[in-house]
Amino acid sequence: MKTWIKIAAIALLLYVHIGGMLFEVPRLNILNETIRALYFHVPMWFGMVLLFLISVYYAILYLRNPTSKFDIRSVEYANVGLTFGILGMITGMLWANYTWGTPWHGDPKQNGAAIALLVYLAYFILRGSIQNEEQKARLSAVYNIFAFAAMIPLIFIIPRLTSSMHPGSGGNPGFNMYDLDSKMRLVFYPAVIGWFLAGVWIALLRIKVRELEEQIMDFENE
Amino acid sequence: MILRLIQKEFILELRRKAVISGISLYLVSIIFICYLTFSLRQNSINEATWSALYWLSVLFANVNGIAKSFIGEKKGLLIYYYSIASPQAIILSKIIYNVVLSLALALAGFLLFSIFIDNPLQDQELFILTLLLSSFGFSACLSLISAIASKTNNSNVLMAVLSFPVIIALLLMSIKITKNALDGLARSESQDELLNLFAINCIMVALAYLLFPYIWRS
Numbered sequence A: 001m002k003t004w005i006k007i008a009a010i011a012l013l014l015y016v017h018i019g020g021m022l023f024e025v026p027r028l029n030i031l032n033e034t035i036r037a038l039y040f041h042v043p044m045w046f047g048m049v050l051l052f053l054i055s056v057y058y059a060i061l062y063l064r065n066p067t068s069k070f071d072i073r074s075v076e077y078a079n080v081g082l083t084f085g086i087l088g089m090i091t092g093m094l095w096a097n098y099t100w101g102t103p104w105h106g107d108p109k110q111n112g113a114a115i116a117l118l119v120y121l122a123y124f125i126l127r128g129s130i131q132n133e134e135q136k137a138r139l140s141a142v143y144n145i146f147a148f149a150a151m152i153p154l155i156f157i158i159p160r161l162t163s164s165m166h167p168g169s170g171g172n173p174g175f176n177m178y179d180l181d182s183k184m185r186l187v188f189y190p191a192v193i194g195w196f197l198a199g200v201w202i203a204l205l206r207i208k209v210r211e212l213e214e215q216i217m218d219f220e221n222e
Numbered sequence B: 001m002i003l004r005l006i007q008k009e010f011i012l013e014l015r016r017k018a019v020i021s022g023i024s025l026y027l028v029s030i031i032f033i034c035y036l037t038f039s040l041r042q043n044s045i046n047e048a049t050w051s052a053l054y055w056l057s058v059l060f061a062n063v064n065g066i067a068k069s070f071i072g073e074k075k076g077l078l079i080y081y082y083s084i085a086s087p088q089a090i091i092l093s094k095i096i097y098n099v100v101l102s103l104a105l106a107l108a109g110f111l112l113f114s115i116f117i118d119n120p121l122q123d124q125e126l127f128i129l130t131l132l133l134s135s136f137g138f139s140a141c142l143s144l145i146s147a148i149a150s151k152t153n154n155s156n157v158l159m160a161v162l163s164f165p166v167i168i169a170l171l172l173m174s175i176k177i178t179k180n181a182l183d184g185l186a187r188s189e190s191q192d193e194l195l196n197l198f199a200i201n202c203i204m205v206a207l208a209y210l211l212f213p214y215i216w217r218s
Helices: A003-022 A032-064 A068-099 A108-128 A133-161 A183-221 B002-015 B017-038 B047-071 B075-084 B087-116 B124-149 B155-183 B187-216
Strands: none
Touching: A003 A032, A003 A183, A032 A068, A032 A108, A032 A133, A032 A183, A068 A108, A068 A133, A068 A183, A108 A133, A108 B155, A133 B124, A133 B155, A133 B187, B002 B017, B002 B087, B017 B047, B017 B087, B047 B087, B047 B124, B047 B155, B087 B124, B087 B187, B124 B155, B124 B187, B155 B187
16 A cells, blocks of 8 residues: 555544644634634545545546446445445534534535535445345446536536535635635545545455455355 | 328327227226225315326326336337337337326326316416426336336336336426416426426437437347
């Protein structure tokens, strides 16, 4: 396994946790100190989308060349992506509870994210209800690609058409609202990369475990 | 080949009337239940509720109607199709046939809603155009998912679970245009949404066309 991923992930996340808690942040109404949740909430969504993207990439590779190697990768990246999505949802609900007043606000982005999670939960139910390994891999790869392509308009386009309480939509200012002194960028970008690398690391570990299990199965069958 | 397959779909559907009358009765029952549960007429529902009820009824009728396109088919028949036609011809013929079915369901639903409940629309043409566009999306998306679900053990549950999250983008766009049509806004207001709906349709048809051969092989 690539060692640099582990080192980079640890270093970046250590820096993010220390910097995110201690560095100065702009004082804004309502947000106040909760603005620090930005370093933990937003990277979860970035991570989720990137991990799902990798999952779809392996699903396409699987359809072109059906080997269980690609299937395992596709599933595990989706798995970690789903975990990131659930964490993003929880952190977002916590943050919303203190800034918007209620954990669930019916915000278009929140709904879009919930639907994205539903897609991948359905993906795992689909996998659970097919016995034949090869068919399971093929059908779930097809659903993965199809659902991802249908999900993109949901997460990226619809929130921009309607008014949202998230920044960057419905005429709200984008990120510029946060980084007036651009100090937050110094922590935010490393946070995105750090969390993403941590996700990849978890996925790589799980892939390794799955592949070893498969090898053991092969030995036992022989 | 595609034309012949579509012709076959229509002949088969008209010959065994049970399916089509079943779906029609399903739609009528849903709408009648809506009517009874709200006990309308005395105080008519507001426009938002009208569009929500309408789209829910149409969505459920569509899911049940189009699910039949692969789930009900016998194993032997599928193998026969496999040997005589290319997968692209089969999915295209199914999509075109389902567009007709879905549009018929949507229009029948609209008619029944007008009779039983109300017709608060101020811009009928725009609404019909939305129905036409959304039936393309419904048909492409649900045909492909029906093909996926037909290979599983509990296909009817999976049909619903798999299709709902995928179809929501389409449904939200349609509801937004419906809202504009209800309020009778100028056509130019809905142009963006119509284009979006059209784009989503293109994505869905293209994906169904590209991905179907992989499902079909097994």
